[in-house]
Amino acid sequence: MGRYVLRRLLQVVGLTFAFITITFIILQAMPGDITNMYISPEIPPEVRQALRERFGVDQPLLSQYARYITNFLRGDLGYSFRHYPRSVWDIIWERLPRTFVLFFTATVGYFYLGFTLGKIIAWKRGTVFEYTTTVGGVFLYSLFLPMYALLVIWFFAMRLGWFPVSQFITPRLWRGVEVTSNTIFGYIILSAAVFIAVMIIAMVFGNRVSRTRKARKYFHLGIGGVTLGIIIVWWVASGQAVLAMNIFHHMALPVLTLTTGAFAGSMLLMRDSMLETIKEDYVMAARAKGLPEREVRDRHAARTALLPMVTSFTLAIASVLNGGIITETIFSWPGMGQTLVKSVQTNDWPLALGTFAFTGIFVLFAHLAVDILYAVLDPRIRY
Amino acid sequence: MEQENIAYGKARVGRQLWKMKLSLWWKAVCTNTRLFREARIGMLGLVIIIAFGVFGAVYPWWIRQDISVYDPVVGFDDTITRHPSAPTLRHPLGTDMVGRDILSQMMSSTRVAFTMGLVAATFTASIATIVGAVAAYYGGFVDTVFMRTANILMLFPFLAFIPVLSAMMEITFLRFAVIIGLLSGFGGATLIVKSKALGVVNKPYIEAAKVAGGSNFHIIRRHVIPNILSLSFLYMMFSVQAAIFSEAILSWLGFLHIRMSWGIMLYSASRAGYLVGPQMTRYWWMWLPAGVGISLLCAAFYLVGRGLDPIVNPRLRRR
Numbered sequence: 017m018g019r020y021v022l023r024r025l026l027q028v029v030g031l032t033f034a035f036i037t038i039t040f041i042i043l044q045a046m047p048g049d050i051t052n053m054y055i056s057p058e059i060p061p062e063v064r065q066a067l068r069e070r071f072g073v074d075q076p077l078l079s080q081y082a083r084y085i086t087n088f089l090r091g092d093l094g095y096s097f098r099h100y101p102r103s104v105w106d107i108i109w110e111r112l113p114r115t116f117v118l119f120f121t122a123t124v125g126y127f128y129l130g131f132t133l134g135k136i137i138a139w140k141r142g143t144v145f146e147y148t149t150t151v152g153g154v155f156l157y158s159l160f161l162p163m164y165a166l167l168v169i170w171f172f173a174m175r176l177g178w179f180p181v182s183q184f185i186t187p188r189l190w191r192g193v194e195v196t197s198n199t200i201f202g203y204i205i206l207s208a209a210v211f212i213a214v215m216i217i218a219m220v221f222g223n224r225v226s227r228t229r230k231a232r233k234y235f236h237l238g239i240g241g242v243t244l245g246i247i248i249v250w251w252v253a254s255g256q257a258v259l260a261m262n263i264f265h266h267m268a269l270p271v272l273t274l275t276t277g278a279f280a281g282s283m284l285l286m287r288d289s290m291l292e293t294i295k296e297d298y299v300m301a302a303r304a305k306g307l308p309e310r311e312v313r314d315r316h317a318a319r320t321a322l323l324p325m326v327t328s329f330t331l332a333i334a335s336v337l338n339g340g341i342i343t344e345t346i347f348s349w350p351g352m353g354q355t356l357v358k359s360v361q362t363n364d365w366p367l368a369l370g371t372f373a374f375t376g377i378f379v380l381f382a383h384l385a386v387d388i389l390y391a392v393l394d395p396r397i398r399y
Numbered sequence: 400m401e402q403e404n405i406a407y408g409k410a411r412v413g414r415q416l417w418k419m420k421l422s423l424w425w426k427a428v429c430t431n432t433r434l435f436r437e438a439r440i441g442m443l444g445l446v447i448i449i450a451f452g453v454f455g456a457v458y459p460w461w462i463r464q465d466i467s468v469y470d471p472v473v474g475f476d477d478t479i480t481r482h483p484s485a486p487t488l489r490h491p492l493g494t495d496m497v498g499r500d501i502l503s504q505m506m507s508s509t510r511v512a513f514t515m516g517l518v519a520a521t522f523t524a525s526i527a528t529i530v531g532a533v534a535a536y537y538g539g540f541v542d543t544v545f546m547r548t549a550n551i552l553m554l555f556p557f558l559a560f561i562p563v564l565s566a567m568m569e570i571t572f573l574r575f576a577v578i579i580g581l582l583s584g585f586g587g588a589t590l591i592v593k594s595k596a597l598g599v600v601n602k603p604y605i606e607a608a609k610v611a612g613g614s615n616f617h618i619i620r621r622h623v624i625p626n627i628l629s630l631s632f633l634y635m636m637f638s639v640q641a642a643i644f645s646e647a648i649l650s651w652l653g654f655l656h657i658r659m660s661w662g663i664m665l666y667s668a669s670r671a672g673y674l675v676g677p678q679m680t681r682y683w684w685m686w687l688p689a690g691v692g693i694s695l696l697c698a699a700f701y702l703v704g705r706g707l708d709p710i711v712n713p714r715l716r717r718r
Contacts, residue, residue, distance in 0.1 A: 031547055039556045046559060047566040150440055150705070158640065158697035162651050163665065163690035170679050284705065292714050341558075342648060357652065360559045368559065376554045383550055
């Protein structure tokens with residue numbers, strides 16, 4: 017196992033370099049360079065040339081590549097051309113929290129919805145409920161995302177006026193405030209992390225507190241309620257609850273769109289996985305014991321069926337950092353996806369390559385993590 | 400005399416074997432059809448696909464009325480003064496902002512979507528099958544190379560690649576389909592097909608074929624590939640959807656400029672500002688047909704894929 021992990025780690029390192037090299041070549045092969053931004057014919061050629069020299073795009077490709085790689089190894093991703101004095105890291109750190117909070121919420125949302133519906137439709141196989149849920153889910157899944165998002169905006173934001181049309185904050189509200197939106201995003205992530213950590217600890221220690229299931233349930237609910245209460249009190253006391261609510265208000269529509277549009281994939285995965293476990297002997301044994309149907313479904317069948325969901329969830333979480341190009345463009349959510357499209361469109365290659373490399377490394381490690389996770393969770397697989 | 404007998408016997412056995420194979424094959428077709436029809440969602444998908452097929456097939460007759468009016472790209476109706484015009488009998492789905500008939504755009508886009516989807520899916524399925532079988536059979540170094548290639552291709556910077564490509568050549572929808580097929584064939588689809596092939600390669604009959612002296616090529620061709628073909632066929636359905644979707648998304652973002660497609664229709668309507676605010680409901684015929692086309696056809700192929708699932712994966716069948 018140790019040797020396997022080591023070998024795969026080496027491969028991931030090699031892959032990262034191969035990936036950066038390929039992306040570098042493709043980005044350099046794109047027609048034009050950053051000076052195309054200044055399209056005005058009044059700019060004399062000398063100025064254009066001076067700009068090229070300043071950005072270093074006039075140098076031979078090989079020396080540009082060598083310099084990029086040496087800087088990359090030092091952890092320096094260079095400077096963005098379009099936002100010139102700002103470094104690529106600076107831009108990534110600015111955009112990442114926004115993308116992360118939005119897409120993490122949406123991913124957790126649609127996986128949870130898919131998991132719940134998937135186990136139910138597998139259990140109710142052959143009923144009208146299964147049929148309608150599957151067909152409905154597949155149609156939502158294949159809806160053309162830009163069109164769906166625009167329809168959602170039109171209905172909820174324009175017709176009903178419940179939610180803002182686009183952007184991620186209301187500038188008017190934030191004008192007099194000292195804290196930046198990233199601080200608030202940081203606190204949101206921190207609060208969520210604290211809550212999840214407390215719940216996991218409560219789950220682990222739940223067994224020691226009481227043996228009966230009912231008492232455990234109250235214990236979990238109590239711990240969860242108290243933690244949530246403390247977090248909310250802290251937010252209100254610090255006076256930043258309004259700002260956080262403002263962000264959540266803007267997040268509602270994109271999350272709704274992504275959740276309803278994507279749950280079918282995980283739902284059908286869960287269904288298939290459930291159908292396989294339902295036939296196992298231990299499910300029949302659980303039934304023979306006279307356990308209630310719900311209990312058999314949730315505690316005996318669904319738990320084993322979770323394995324493919326875990327791997328697919330890990331891969332989905334890794335690509336959360338990519339953000340959704342479509343979602344971010346339509347909801348004007350200035351995150352990683354938009355950065356990627358804009359930097360590619362304007363030939364800002366350091367920013368484009370930096371973003372590609374940053375998100376790509378996470379996906380590569382997620383693939384590795386999935387393989388290891390499989391070996392840990394499924395005792396039948398050995399390396 | 401004896402030799403004649405042997406030859407006669409051979410011919411007889413040969414013919415019977417042929418008959419037996421045929422009847423076995425026919426039996427398999429019957430069972431699979433029954434299984435497919437049992438899963439009603441697959442039938443629903445098939446009906447939608449056939450409907451789209453008919454819709455696309457009518458296209459030549461529809462534009463034959465008057466090619467200068469009904470051409471999907473350069474047509475113009477000068478009997479109407481203001482474009483976009485609402486649906487009438489002359490233009491059942493209205494016209495767009497430059498006076499082109501939307502119904503004929505829809506029909507021609509359907510043909511594009513079908514061709515593109517099928518070409519891409521054929522490439523994906525055949526590459527994934529061959530690479531998956533070879534990687535699983537040989538294992539070791541060959542396997543590592545193909546699997547790591549697949550990992551990289553799954554991260555491929557597609558957004559940057561399309562402008563580069565379009566600088567080198569004109570991207571027609573056929574070329575686009577081939578590119579998508581190659582990328583997903585060596586990419587994600589291979590990983591799935593290979594994991595199925597791994598199960599096949601470890602079966603005793605592969606061992607038996609090796610002992611009987613079968614060459615590697617023979618074993619892969621006659622024993623490994625036929626057993627993973629059904630899964631590849633299933634993935635073909637899903638990659639049709641992937642091809643149509645990625646064309647639409649890339650066109651929508653303005654990265655792709657093929658002549659006419661659903662994505663292009665939506666792109667031009669959105670560029671001209673018909674997809675924002677109250678315009679959206681007022682000029683619904685500018686975006687609704689293309690959007691419904693993409694969604695319905697993709698859903699249909701997906702449903703057929705789901706219907707094929709119990710045939711490919713016996714564990715999903717009802718007991």
